[in-house]
Amino acid sequence: MSSHSSSSKDRLASITAHISAPPPTPMASSFDAVPLAPTDPLFGLMAAYKADTFDRKVDLGVGAYRDDNAKPWILPVVKKAESILANDPNLNHEYLPIAGLPTFTSAAARLILGSDSPAIVENRVTSVQTISGTGAVHLGALFLAKFFPRPQDQKVLISNPTWANHPQIFSNVGLASTTYPYFDPSTKGLDFDGLCSSLESAPEGSVVLLHACAHNPTGVDPTKEQWKRIAEVIRQKKHFPFFDCAYQGFASGDLDNDAWAIRYFVEEGFELCVAQSFAKNLGLYGERAGCFHFVSPPSPNAQDGIKRIASQLAILQRSEISNPPAYGARIANLVLNDGKLFAEWCENLSEMSGRIKSMRTALHDKLVELGTPGDWSHILKQIGMFSFTGLNEKQVLKLREESHIYLTKNGRISMAGLNTHNVEYFATAVDKVVREV
Known part of the structure; x- marks a missing residue:
């Protein structure tokens, strides 16, 4: 018998043995106990x-x-910005810096805090580009979970009701939350007394999540006088204010008016942070353009402190997304830094x-x-x-x-x-x- 014939028979025997072999013993998954999550x-x-x-x-x-x-x-202004980008001979797809596009983040800080903000003038702000407002809330929560001094069982205070994603964002970084009264079903307005009473009775030094404007889901905002009282309570209790601002310019049509509460707190010398989104007010929903801002209080060592905070935020950002996405940030950057485009954006917001x-x-x-x-x-x-x-x-x-x-x-x-x-x-x-x- 030739060696070729013998080799063919061996291969045929191997294939036949494989086909007739019993199926492998089923193995249990290490994740059999994972429950099916409900649909969002x-x-x-x-x-x-x-x-x-x-x-x-x-x-x-x-x-x-x-x-x-x-x-x-x-938005018509976004179409113009996209056209400018499309015809930019220097446009590329290189990585942005870890903290994002610097001209965008600095313009975003001026937009939310005010160009004449004492925190900006005194270099007490650090800003990081994020995956829209959701990413900004997450980055802030992660930073607080790691560095904010608090009792281990102390909970973040969140309005009742709030955006459904807020509690799980904090929970995912190991921060439990509890609620403070906000909406009064009988008046369909703000439960101001309940809100203040809850903040007054909360453990000293709690993180308080506040909606800067156009509260989601109620559409109920405090008046300026009520904001002043809220700030007073937060100062007395040494709470830490965490503002979420997803609708600047979209609430009243006035960018400055919608940032009033944040600017008031900064002018009053609070240490705070802000999650800022450009999804709604620029219509950049899928581009995920946002910023996280940390504002240190006025002190002789404020600039040194903000450098240390910026360094830690960069490490957290690097470990999670490495570098933020560029396209939406470039659109927002053009609109925020070009006088004519900015004026047109204000008209779009008004519309x-x-x-x-x-x-x-x-x-x-x-x-x-x-x-x-x-x-x-x-x-x-x-x-x-x-x-x-x-x-x-x-x-x-x-x-x-x-x-x-x-x-x-x-x-x-x-x-x-x-x-x-x-x-x-x-x-x-x-x-x-x-x-x-």
């Missing part, structure tokens, strides 16, 4: 809306601006906030015209993208089942989802469900 409520709501084929369906859950035809709107305000008026007026039971004046008093309607979960589910209107179970609606084509339809559906449920 908001993204689950978005999926349900997209799957709905009803021609008059209404999406009031989306936390993004829509025009009067319910379409995403690219967006103005349309939302007009929808508040239209919805309120229609409900009043229909004689819908209840007082709906809170729709006009609240501010920004969202309104806490006061609708309960049963009413919300009935709106979805019968009228194909999608909003979160707590009754929060995105005012940007309303337009001249659907506001009457929504108001009529609300009138019906309030009377029936």
